[in-house]
Amino acid sequence: MTECSGDLRARRRMRTADTIRKAALRLVVTRGIDNVTTEMIAHEAGISLRTFFNYFAFKEEALMPPPIDFDEGAIACFNEGKGSLLNDVATLLLTQFEDVDEDRAQLRVLFELSQTHPKLVLVRDKAFQQYEEIICKLIAGRLKVAPDALRPRLMAACIAGAIKVAMSGWVRSSEGTAADHVRRALAALETLFSEN
Amino acid sequence: MTECSGDLRARRRMRTADTIRKAALRLVVTRGIDNVTTEMIAHEAGISLRTFFNYFAFKEEALMPPPIDFDEGAIACFNEGKGSLLNDVATLLLTQFEDVDEDRAQLRVLFELSQTHPKLVLVRDKAFQQYEEIICKLIAGRLKVAPDALRPRLMAACIAGAIKVAMSGWVRSSEGTAADHVRRALAALETLFSEN
DNA sequence: TGCAAATTTTGCATAGCACGCAATATCAAC
DNA sequence: GTTGATATTGCGTGCTATGCAAAATTTGCA
Numbered sequence: 001m002t003e004c005s006g007d008l009r010a011r012r013r014m015r016t017a018d019t020i021r022k023a024a025l026r027l028v029v030t031r032g033i034d035n036v037t038t039e040m041i042a043h044e045a046g047i048s049l050r051t052f053f054n055y056f057a058f059k060e061e062a063l064m065p066p067p068i069d070f071d072e073g074a075i076a077c078f079n080e081g082k083g084s085l086l087n088d089v090a091t092l093l094l095t096q097f098e099d100v101d102e103d104r105a106q107l108r109v110l111f112e113l114s115q116t117h118p119k120l121v122l123v124r125d126k127a128f129q130q131y132e133e134i135i136c137k138l139i140a141g142r143l144k145v146a147p148d149a150l151r152p153r154l155m156a157a158c159i160a161g162a163i164k165v166a167m168s169g170w171v172r173s174s175e176g177t178a179a180d181h182v183r184r185a186l187a188a189l190e191t192l193f194s195e196n
Numbered sequence: 197m198t199e200c201s202g203d204l205r206a207r208r209r210m211r212t213a214d215t216i217r218k219a220a221l222r223l224v225v226t227r228g229i230d231n232v233t234t235e236m237i238a239h240e241a242g243i244s245l246r247t248f249f250n251y252f253a254f255k256e257e258a259l260m261p262p263p264i265d266f267d268e269g270a271i272a273c274f275n276e277g278k279g280s281l282l283n284d285v286a287t288l289l290l291t292q293f294e295d296v297d298e299d300r301a302q303l304r305v306l307f308e309l310s311q312t313h314p315k316l317v318l319v320r321d322k323a324f325q326q327y328e329e330i331i332c333k334l335i336a337g338r339l340k341v342a343p344d345a346l347r348p349r350l351m352a353a354c355i356a357g358a359i360k361v362a363m364s365g366w367v368r369s370s371e372g373t374a375a376d377h378v379r380r381a382l383a384a385l386e387t388l389f390s391e392n
Numbered sequence: 393t394g395c396a397a398a399t400t401t402t403g404c405a406t407a408g409c410a411c412g413c414a415a416t417a418t419c420a421a422c
Numbered sequence: 423g424t425t426g427a428t429a430t431t432g433c434g435t436g437c438t439a440t441g442c443a444a445a446a447t448t449t450g451c452a
Contacts, residue, residue: 009419009428016429037408048431053410058315086389119254121325122318129321132357150365154384157357161328165349172344188350190389193282205399205448233437244402249439 017055017066020045024062029109033117060123063110067130068096079142089139089159090186100178107178111171132160162186213251213262216241220258225305229313256319259306264292264330275338285335285355286382296374303374307367328356358382 023045027036038059042052056062070092078092100107114124136156140147147153166185170178219241223232234255238248252258266288274288296303310320332352336343343349362381366374 012419013429038410039408050411050432051430054429057410059409122322125321125325126318129317148365148368150361150381150384151388153361153365154358154381154388157361158354158385158388161353161357162350165346165353169344169346169349185346185350188346189354192347192350192354192389193386194390208448209400234439235437246403246440247401250401253439255438 013055014066016045016047020047020052020055020062021066025106025110028063028113029106033113033120060119063120064123064127068134071095075138078138081142084190085139085142085155086186086190088142089135089155090183092138093135093159093163093186094179094183097177097179097182108171111168128160128164131163132156135159158189159186162189209251210262212241212243216243216248216251216258217262221302221306224259224309225302229309229316256315259316260319260323263326267291271334274334277338280386281335281338281351282382282386284338285331286379288334289331289355289359289382290375290379293373293375293378303363304367307364324356324360327359328352331355354385355382358385 020041024036024041027040027044038052039049041059041062042049045052052062074092074095078088081088083091110120111124114120133156136152137147139155140149140152143149143152145152162185163182166181167178169185170176170181173181216237220232220237223236223240234248235245237255237258238245241248248258270288270291274284277284279287306316307320310316329352332348333343335351336345336348339348341348358381359378362377363374365381366372366377369377
């Protein structure tokens with residue numbers, strides 16, 4: 001087994017997972033979440049019900065955004081540290097929110113569902129939790145400290161929280177891009193607690 | 197129907213909910229979460245299975261901490277604003293973590309479960325989400341701005357995140373009280389992003 | 393006390409979730 | 423092509439969670 005094989009299979013897995021995600025989102029958006037069963041999702045994605053659970057631990061997980069992966073160069077650039085840490089984090093993260101606005105309709109639906117449907121609130125927060133862990137490791141790497149040290153953890157918690165607040169405000173307000181909201185929220189962190 | 201009746205029934209409801217919570221926690225701690233069904237919890241609490249779902253929307257919700265309520269005087273005191281906002285928030289919130297250490301064993305179990313069991317991660321984060329909303333309203337009240345303004349939202353997100361980090365570190369480290377960890381984390385927020 | 397209304401509890405039925413297991417199919421490498 | 427590894431699938435099963443209506447309990451009031 002060469003290294004190529006595992007890579008091929010990994011790709012295939014990701015492609016299938018993405019197919020399922022799209023199918024789930026499509027059904028939920030059109031029919032409403034209460035009228036969508038895992039069986040429907042599986043059928044829509046062209047797989048068996050059983051296979052669905054090979055990819056996702058539970059139904060709602062198919063509605064979570066897929067794990068993010070940054071550009072290698074961007075991470076290296078971030079680790080060198082050109083400006084203030086907060087600025088550099090913002091620069092790195094904002095690349096993720098540039099093209100969000102195309103899917104604004106779907107994202108808005110998801111966030112709105114999150115506010116009414118209890119289980120989706122849980123799912124949304126779990127997604128941000130994973131996001132927080134990634135940010136924590138990035139910051140720890142740049143500060144050259146352990147990932148479970150207090151500072152990187154606190155910073156990551158605040159940054160992830162700010163992004164959540166920003167996205168939440170974005171889907172409500174409808175003015176400005178997602179990136180705008182995130183940028184503003186992150187900028188506000190710097191003097192949040194030090195100015196009064 | 198006097199106002200007393202609703203009060204009585206509300207009390208009774210809270211008492212029953214608490215009974216269920218204790219039963220659920222007891223069973224989960226002793227038998228492990230995978231070996232506990234809602235039927236067992238209901239039986240342990242002396243109610244029917246159907247009644248369980250009159251109190252909790254889903255099984256894991258019975259493992260969440262009950263909604264907090266602050267002392268009226270403490271809130272009034274907080275709204276007057278004697279020191280810095282961060283300090284006063286810390287003072288107000290820390291009253292909630294004074295007596296946590298008795299239940300350290302149970303809390304530790306819950307947090308450990310949260311790290312292995314996917315669904316409990318969701319539940320834990322939902323609890324913190326509710327916590328965040330309460331904090332947000334408190335801060336908005338003190339700042340005399342709308343609860344969905346950016347500043348109180350960001351502050352609440354950071355504070356709730358810091359508390360989550362602190363509790364997480366506390367159950368790991370085993371040294372110092374929970375209040376100590378929370379106090380340290382909140383204090384660190386002030387200069388988190390402004391000093392480099 | 394006793395009656396009537398409101399509320400809560402409960403049993404029953406049911407659709408859907410989620411997983412273990414074993415058989416089958418698919419794929420990569422030699 | 424054969425072989426070993428991985429993925430998919432069907433089947434069976436126990437549990438979750440909800441609607442509905444009957445029964446029990448609680449409350450206010452006469």
